[in-house]
Amino acid sequence: MDKRLLDILVCPICKGPLHYDKAADELICRGDRLAFPIRDGIPVMLEEEARALAPEEEVSRA
Template identity: 55%
Template sequence: MLPKELLEVLACPQCKGDLEYREKEQKLVCHKCKLAFPIVDDIPVMLIEEAEKLEG
């Protein structure tokens, strides 16, 4: 689980928008850019190149 303080300051590196934390999937999701950033060993990987593109 990511600390609340960290979640409050993290933003999408592409659009600087808000992220949704999906704890079960271990991802941070930007709905505007339709990207999901993985969380590996409790560390968010905020690289656009590493993000998963979401459908829809």
């Protein structure tokens, strides 16, 4: 994921910062506990495409 792109992208719901999960190839919003997929190198920033993180799922601080 391009660092410059990550710096300008925000959560479409709360406008908070997103964190890149390289292993899952997702952008994570810690505040809303949502994971937005990245398909073919393009972030899919649609609420209906986001995956809700399970309560027990660890949200990485990296």
